[in-house]
Amino acid sequence: MQEYSSQAAYDRGEAVCVIGAGAAGLIAVKNLRENGFEVDCYERDTVLGGLWNPENQHSPLYPNTHLVTSRSQTEIPDFPMPDDWPDYPSASQMLDYLKRYASHFGLAEHIWYGSEISHVEPVEGSRFEVVVKPAAGSAARRLRYGAVIIATGHHWVPNLPSYPGQDGFRGTVLHSSQLKDGSRLRGKSVLVVGGGNSGIDIACEAAVNAAECVHSVRRGYWYLPKYLGGEPADYALARLRRRPSWLRGFLTDRLLKGHRELSARMGMEAPDHRHTDEEPIRNGRYLEHVGDGSIRRRPDVARFDGGEVAFTDGTTVRPDVVVLATGYKPKIACCPPGLLGVEGDSAHPKLLARMFSPRVETLAVAGLVEPGVGTLPIVHWQTHAISHWLHIRKGDPERAANFRQQVVSESAQYAVDSTGISPRHQLAVDAEEYLAGLGRIIDTLEQEPVK
Amino acid sequence: MSLQAWVRRTRVPEPASVRREIAVVEPADLLDVEAKDDPEASPVLCCTGESAGAAAFSALWLKRIAGSGRYAAAVSVRGQGNTPAAPGGVEARAHDLVQAAIGLPRQAVLVGHGAGAAWAALAAARYPAAALVLVAPHKLPKQPPKPVGDPKVLLAVDESDAQSKEAQAITDAYGVAPLTFPGVSGDVFTGPGAEGLLDTILSWLGRRD
Structure with a gap:
């Protein structure tokens, strides 16, 4: 009452x-x-x-x-x-x-x-x-x-996934919203789960601060840098809307081609949607960190097992901190x-x-x-x-x-x-x-x- | 500002940023007159088409506006006074005016003189001015854009201009009767009629209707 x-x-x-x-x-x-x-x-x-x-x-x-x-x-x-x-x-x-x-x-x-x-x-x-x-x-x-x-x-x-064995996990599990301070990652072995903008940003943060960074992403995204063709990327893409539609498709494709090929080279799954269907990832540093090995990519998490986390491809890691950047x-x-x-x-x-x-x-x-x-x-x-x-x-x-x-x-x-x-x-x-x-x-x- | 105008604007390059000269007189700055600072009153932001820019308002306007209890500011747009020149036409100058306005503590009254009135009219279509004052406007677009936030508008023209086609067009566009002042446009800063004109504007601003 x-x-x-x-x-x-x-x-x-x-x-x-x-x-x-x-x-x-x-x-x-x-x-x-x-x-x-x-x-x-x-x-x-x-x-x-x-x-x-x-x-x-x-x-x-x-x-x-x-x-x-x-x-x-x-x-x-x-x-x-x-x-x-x-x-x-x-x-x-x-x-x-x-x-x-x-x-x-x-x-x-x-x-x-x-x-x-x-x-x-x-x-x-x-x-x-x-x-x-x-x-x-x-x-x-x-x-x-x-x-x-x-x-x-x-x-x-927070949208919190639950994986088998997660309760018995010996490391720390945080949602991205609980990670107020980057120093919590310093010197740790970090697993970031989630391929949205927050997951990508936190993976980049861990790439430079943490001892090791593994990033689990379960599907393909559009990876855009923050700049395209010498202009802020969203502005460059929005400007193309002024063009006639037949030309627009061609120009958009040309603008995005380099980055699409780069993410394919990094072994990333091709996105199953157009770049306007869903908020694309906008981070210019991410692909470079993947390219220099400071971020290692893994597919979806299969289960937690004591101190280990296993992925759907059979590989495992032993992270100190797991950051769930799984959205809201x-x-x-x-x-x-x-x-x-x-x-x-x-x-x-x-x-x-x-x-x-x-x-x-x-x-x-x-x-x-x-x-x-x-x-x-x-x-x-x-x-x-x-x-x-x-x-x-x-x-x-x-x-x-x-x-x-x-x-x-x-x-x-x-x-x-x-x-x-x-x-x-x-x-x-x-x-x-x-x-x-x-x-x-x-x-x-x-x-x-x-x- | 209509949504369509905004969409168009987000798809063209933004004018280059310049370090703008802004002259400010606050009521508290005035030592020689007893000015009551009115925190409710909207600040006033002035601009003119003359090349002196903000300096044109320092002799009389800013002090007198501050004397009425309002925060008084004047801006030199690109190429005027001590503001460096930068590429861009009237749109870029309206941008300078909007940028100056958002830097003020509260929603501001825009005052434009001469060609500055055209910039003020464009700026008022992008920024919800507390009021729009056009003094001896010059080169205003034929169909000035509709101001956002529905501010009250004052049009002041000199006697010789009152019957001109331009003044008539502006009168029709904003649906306001023009206020006439003696003298010519260049006299508004120093001439004998300047104080009278300024006081009329200030009392119009203070009026609640």
Whole structure:
């Protein structure tokens, strides 16, 4: 049973509740304020910046985290990063950037820290009652809002594989999010499991710091360097989108050819998907470390056995530290799964246009996509659309209803088509198509109403 | 800024980074006048098309703006004042203005004078300015892009220009009635009408509507 400090919920009228004060939450607050909404933003931690803030007790940052997408493709569209920053800013610069964003637009005064939302429930049709649970002991409060935007991200619940014999393993087993300090690898024999961006970065970290580094990867990926053809790789590839499609395929192929051949030379499995289907690996150092032998590659882990780890190809190693860079599970705990379209066996939300709740029109989720490009701009345009829509809904319900139909038809394109390879795959969208869809949604919203 | 404009911009090279000259006067810097620092008031960022750049605002503007309790800044875009020249046209200059704006402590009012008004108009389509002030605008695009964040817009033109086609086009584009001031465009920094014009702008900024 919940205990409430007062019987009646405090009514915040048309105000909007934003859950999470990370990058997505901050952008949502700013865009809502710009559209004239009162906003209460709840953050369970005591700092802003979400996953970018190492002071956040749940922060998943690992040593030397840098952006994998370049500055021009990652910055918030209406608040660019300083142009004297490097092409690939570090996690601490990213945090600095988010803090500047918050103070520039005066967002801090709308954030309630140390307040976790334990429950969200629709009431009176399209309004919401939320239960705020303060971190420090005191009783939960109930408030009512006109709308709720969930911006909690999807890098909080580690996806932990379990291998036979893992419990009896004598070495240390860590998830990548627990590896706060690179010195834990120094002089050790390290096994890194997982071929995503975090696994690759940590393997490179271990290649220079650890005594020995073995990297277990179970399938083929696209290995891209951070620079291609003299330009940041994501920018170079995005630029090709301006070309006609027949030429684009040829040029893209030419740009990627060298690296594809190199990874084949390193004995890596060819990827079974196009480079836009899933976030590619973006790390220029990895293939060189494999090439000079400081990273030894192995297939999937078969079992743990005392002090040994055996792989599916029959080889074994005796690592001191095993780092599981196996990613995260998207999980939204505060909201009844049905509201987000979670049905049946799938644990994944089915949202309209990847942001609107299929059930209640005033519930939306920001940033629950893996676009393969910088996520911040995507979140900016999502929350731009969401706040515009809420604004129109207030003044012109008829237009709002027409808009709703368009979103439903747009979202048909982004139906979750799970390939089942990896949990995070299910959040992947083709950035080009998704942005075009968002553009159509925003255009509809910004059209002058027909009088 | 529309999404499409942003997508186009992320696919062209970013203008070269330059070390920009930025002149700042904060209310607390003023020793001779009693200025009340208003933390709620938006900072003001000025630019002009004249080659002096930020220096043009030092004689009168910055002090007077700071005197009204606002953080006052002026920027020299590439090739002006002490900012080195670098390649790039109006887009690059608008980029300089946006970069100066994001360096300010809070959401800023953009003030553009002469050709600087065109840069300010472009910058306001990429950065949500607190307000946009176009003083004697010159060479503004025919269809200026829609400012983001819906800022209020003030258009100030000199008397001789008030009836010109250019002033008319800008009036229509932004849907605001122009404010006229005596004298010619070059007088806004020092001429007899300068103080009056500046005070009108500041009182317009302070107005809540």
